[in-house]
Amino acid sequence: MREFLKQTFASLVGSLTSLILFVSLGAGGLLFLLIAVASRDTGPQVQDQSVLVFDLSLNITDTEPTLGTNEAISRALSDEEDTSITLRTVLDTLDKATKDQRIVALYLNGSQNSSGSSNGFATLKEVRKALERFQAAGKQIISYDVNLGEKEYYLSSIADQIFLNPIGAMEMDGFSSEQQFLKGALEKFGIGVQVLRVGKYKSAVEPFLLEKLSPESKEQSRALLWALWGEFLSTVGKSREITPKQLQGIADSQGILLAEEALQRGLVDQVAYFDEVLVELKKVTGKSEDAQSFPQINLTTYAEVDNPDTTRPYSENKVALVYAEGSIVGGQGGSQQVGSESLSKQLRRLRLDQDVKAVVLRVNSPGGSATASDIIQREVVLTREQKPVIVSMGDMAASGGYWIATYGDRIFAEPTTITGSIGVFGLLLNIQEIANNNGITWDVVKTSRFADSQTITRPKTEQELAMYQKSVDQIYNQFLDKVAESRKLPRQKVEEIAQGRVWSGVEAKKLGLVDEIGGIDKAIEYAAQQAKLGD
Template identity: 60%
Template sequence: MKDFFKYTFASLIGSLLGIALIVGLGFGGLIFLVGSIASKAKDIGPQVKDKSVLVFDLATNITDTRPISTTGEALQEALSGDQPATITLRKAINALDTAAQDEKIIGLYIKGSSTPGRTGLANLQEIRQALQRFRETGKKIIAYDVDWTEREYYLGSVADEIVINPLGAIEFNGLSSQTMFLSGAFDKFGIGVQVTRVGKYKSAVEPFIRKEISPENREQTLKLLRDIWGKYLQKIAPSRGLTVQQLQAIANEQGILMADAAVDSKLVDRVGYYDEVLSELKVLTGKEEDDKTFTQISLNNYTRVPEVIEVASGDVKSKNKIAVVYAEGEIVNGTGTPRQIGGDRLAKELRRLRLDDKVKAVVLRVNSPGGSASASEVIGREVKMTREQKPIIVSMGNIAASGGYWISMNADKIFAEPTTITGSIGVFGVLFNIQELGNENGITWDTVKIGQFADLNNNSRPKTEEELALIQNMVDSIYERFITDVATARDLPKEKVAEIAQGRVWSGVSAQELGLVDEITGIEGAIEFAAETAELGDNWKVEEYPKSRSLEQRIFRSLSGVEAEISTSPIDPLTAEFQKLQQELASLRAMNDPYGIYTRLPFNLRIE
């Protein structure tokens, strides 16, 4: 109840403050605020004390870009005093690498959480590599949690010392992927579904027409899970002095290990309480036992240290720019929302960068399950045209599949992580109608038309056989174009592309073996390769696009200037399942292709 009033009050005051700012300050006041922000931006940033420990809170989400905040959300965040639970991937990597060389940073504390972040698998890979580089400098890493999830443990396993609470447990039981099927609900509510598709593995339509996973989808999902799990074990094994076979045996025979069993299995080093870890960190930083805490700086705060910002930006005085463009979300026609990849909006951004002589190379960071086929083609065309004028490199994130692969294939080079989910080269059409739903509620329709297909886009009735044949022909044509373009862009025989396409999903490591991806490396490697390809030496700087999204976010971040505990609370299982349903329905809302034809990953593929 206290939190309810806290956030409600913050939201109310935020809204009133926003109105007051606009009405009370006027144009001159806004100019003053902008000037204040510019002045604040030159602040020296957080101060790092001698013998500090960098604190990495595992409640933090590591994403490619910061989530978009509305005015109200940004105001509430500022007024409530809660620290954003998200850090961008490049900021996190550069902060860890800078801290590794910072003489004032003497160690790192990986702080477990009861509500761990949901960082994607590929991003986890890059963060773990940065943690490993930190450890290789000889600086100590200590990790503590009550209950270790597999994602948390993947990062925590880098530590010199892993501590678990006496009543804690560690999850080490493998990976799984569950699909939610909606066909039964559609039948119950009278929503009709008709599909067209190409590719026996193109399983994106299955939730709408089946009640269980098809054999083909089960086959591809199992292969994907094995690839990802294999890389997971390969990274953890040397850190813990164990073999992959020993780790697999633990997963098969135990799965969930209580604290003492985790020590016996060598997954953790010792059992202990937080206060004991706190005492150890006090000793490490030269504090006395009666001091309240140890000398520390959070990873979130450390990203704002000037040296970290300089590393991330490159040579800020250089006139040569490397543009890092983020393509994150569903691919939709038009401009889309800030959380989507609008085909027209991204194409316009790429066109502008292509024509900017100061931009010497482009890194397109793709984190998308795909979406509209026509929007993917609009973006893909601009990628191809950019390649003709300057280097354009694709860095694949957690997912770059189907339409996400379409917009990637024409780049000079494609980089991915081993756990990137890509491929899914296939096309499908999904056509909904509400005839039965309407009829059961007393609603009917009648149509007058000139031309057999004049009402093709009508959702009040099922499509006729002739209409389905027409749409299937369109799907076949787009699929043929897709595999032909992949063969040309990747310099592969068309027969091979036809074999490995079929809508099948691949891991990054498998995609490299098949020729769909060039190299296994992260976003920083892609940026360095872009600079090398453009022959810039060290004379370049990085600029990220799209630019900062709103004025109010800058104002509130500047005015708050504080770092607080990340505000999280565990979600009950029923709410968590309902949120999954909301995500499924959100995917349906993003399906705005005028002909209902999509190049998209299987809907909301989740790996737990």
């Protein structure tokens, strides 16, 4: 029995020792494994002699898109890639690549873009400036596309070599704007429309009232399109050493060019398949033709790489960048909206932050609620009393978008920024006729004349229309007063250039609505100077 107990005890001690040793080794192994994994997880790697790949199908926005719950779940469960990237990320990444000795060239890949670019020309202008800086550093830019649209060509035209697929084509047919009109359909179905507006160029209501463009709407659309087209012709022509007149001739005589025609016209450098472009990319990176590939990294991936330029000293003093992108609404706002409460809260927080020495307000908005715009503008004015507020306008700063911008210490716009639209409108729909035609009627009991003035079951009375028009007139006059005061312009001049008309950035500068032509980088640089932050 004693021997049995001794053996049992020894066996138990051995088992416990083995277990402890196993657990210790296991923990140690796990720790080693974690250290090994951590040591390997250093983020994206950049090889020497690499090419930065810029997918021209990327949707460039000012702010990160806000996904709804269903959209987020759908994207997570699918293989769909996020094709959006912020303008700030694009500019910073291109500038980082300009200084990175490991990046020797940039490849503009348009072959993934089947539906055409949705980016505005003001946004593309800023990207093009970054490409110019990259090129000025002595680095090559190579472009390849299958079907080359005008927006893609606006960027690609800067390339040292432009390749176009032999079976592809190139768009060079100018710009157009087409408006749909609903007047006939609304009358047919019995939908009543009553309009309130101030400003003969405030054309947003015209589709509900007319069957074609008014002379005023056609005039401003023509002027704006020619401003955009003129910027395109001069910029592309300079890069390709073709006069604007020659490009205009191509647009008028051909419009769509086959690959060989584009080559003959000097619009592209080579007609080639992708495998032939691949040979050129290998050559740039020092690889032989029979190499399987070449060192490369996508722009979205390279954006996550640490900046090799760490020589800039750290400072607690900051220039804050705030975005107002989308329609302006009251409250918090949602996806692609500028909420008056959320943006006002941001501005108040920055106003009280002692480390923030200046604010850059980036506006990219078609407007929206006048009340919400005024709430935001008030916070801009209060912030300006404490520190410089510089405004950078993107593709559009119209109506309410210009309302919130006008009190900036200095306003920057791109040549093609859609600016102004200083005007007000209201649209009042009613369903009385369509309802009555289908046997539906209403009756009402009320305590006062205007108690049911917001109903859609009948047209507004003359008294009700007068009440609404009074409100519209008041908002318009406030708009004029604010522009006159903030821009230091005679009110009579503001009345002349207002009327709901939109202007290009270049024309807006001539009229005194903006101070300087330039992009977001220029605005940030100016803000730093005003805040006396040095370099």
